Amino acid sequence: xxxxxxxxxxxxxxxxxxxxxxxxxxxxxxxxxxxxxxxxxxxxxxxxxxxxxxxxxxxxxxxxxxxxxxxxxxxxxxxxxxxxxxxxxxxxxxxxxxxxxxxxxxxxxxxxxxxxxxxxxxxxxxxxxxxxxxxxxxxxxxxxxxxxxxxxxxxxxxxxxxxxxxxxxxxxxxxxxxxxxxxxxxxxxxxxxxxxxxxxxxxxxxxxxxxxxxxxxxxxxxxxxxxxxxxxxxxxxxxxxxxxxxxxxxxxxxxxxxxxxxx
Numbered sequence: 001x002x003x004x005x006x007x008x009x010x011x012x013x014x015x016x017x018x019x020x021x022x023x024x025x026x027x028x029x030x031x032x033x034x035x036x037x038x039x040x041x042x043x044x045x046x047x048x049x050x051x052x053x054x055x056x057x058x059x060x061x062x063x064x065x066x067x068x069x070x071x072x073x074x075x076x077x078x079x080x081x082x083x084x085x086x087x088x089x090x091x092x093x094x095x096x097x098x099x100x101x102x103x104x105x106x107x108x109x110x111x112x113x114x115x116x117x118x119x120x121x122x123x124x125x126x127x128x129x130x131x132x133x134x135x136x137x138x139x140x141x142x143x144x145x146x147x148x149x150x151x152x153x154x155x156x157x158x159x160x161x162x163x164x165x166x167x168x169x170x171x172x173x174x175x176x177x178x179x180x181x182x183x184x185x186x187x188x189x190x191x192x193x194x195x196x197x198x199x200x201x202x203x204x205x206x207x208x209x210x211x212x213x214x215x216x217x218x219x220x221x222x223x224x225x226x227x228x229x230x231x232x233x234x235x236x237x238x239x240x241x242x243x244x245x246x247x248x249x250x251x252x253x254x255x256x257x258x259x260x261x262x263x
Contacts (some may be wrong), residue, residue: 023090024076030097031073034104038065041108055116055200061108061154067214068100074218079147081221083154083167092197096143103136119199134184141177156217158221159228165220168245172216173254179210179259205262209255216252220245 020028038061045058052059077092084092106129111115118133120126148170156166183203190199223244227237 001053011185021086021090023093024080027072027076027093027097030101031069031071031076034065034069034072034100035159036065036069037104037108038062038069040068041065041111052210055118055120056111056114058111060117061104061111064104064107067211068104070212070218072097072100074215074221075144078166078169078217078221079150081156081158081162082147082150083157084147084150089161092143092146095139099136099139099143103133103140106133106136116200118184118203119191119196121191136190137180141181144170144173144177160225160234161227162221162235164238165224165241165245166217168248169217169220172220172248175252175256176210176213176216179206179213182206183210205259209252209259212255213252216248220248 041058041061045052045062046059051057075096079089079093082089107117110120110126110129115122115126118130120130149169151170156163158166183206186202187199190196190202220241224237224241226239229236
């Protein structure tokens with residue numbers, strides 16, 4: 001692919017001043033709707049009550065709505081620093097947004113039906129929903145891996161420390177994808193072997209690691225962007241971003257140790 005086919009994107013602040021592209025507007029709008037959905041279901045939980053933990057609870061539409069919405073908005077923003085052909089990036093982001101809607105929609109549907117959203121093979125309909133969510137998870141893995149590889153293939157643009165933050169964020173995000181796949185795989189095996197209840201609880205040890213590593217793609221580039229608004233030198237800003245990255249890695253390692261000890 002030639003340099004002409006993969007133009008270097010301007011820094012994000014310049015892009016924002018010039019206006020968002022249609023695919024970016026769509027993803028931000030969808031992400032905002034998902035976040036609002038999560039907040040609405042938090043209110044539902046406050047009114048309706050019930051358990052917060054377990055395979056059937058309002059926690060799932062709350063956490064998945066907030067998490068998927070924030071991740072969609074973050075990935076849309078962060079990928080503006082990558083050297084990816086505009087049409088390809090727009091296509092990938094559009095598919096990503098659609099997949100996020102499918103995932104949160106399926107989880108929310110099952111919460112209102114008062115049945116588990118994942119690993120539920122009790123009826124043909126529940127099986128179809130569980131398989132749809134599993135396939136959607138596979139699509140997420142592919143899309144985010146493509147963006148991660150793009151971040152390492154060409155140095156991301158942006159202010160001081162942004163390239164390292166973006167690459168670190170995507171690298172840690174791959175840990176979240178791997179743990180998510182591991183949770184689904186283990187749960188499916190237990191379900192297929194007749195251990196349905198064990199399948200529902202088998203994901204608990206990996207949830208902290210999955211949750212912490214999932215949001216690195218936002219938590220690490222954000223400080224780099226905020227520091228770019230200060231008058232501090234590039235060297236100081238890079239050191240701060242590097243320190244923040246190191247602290248985040250320690251948190252991921254801690255969650256990983258917890259997963260190993262409790263698995």
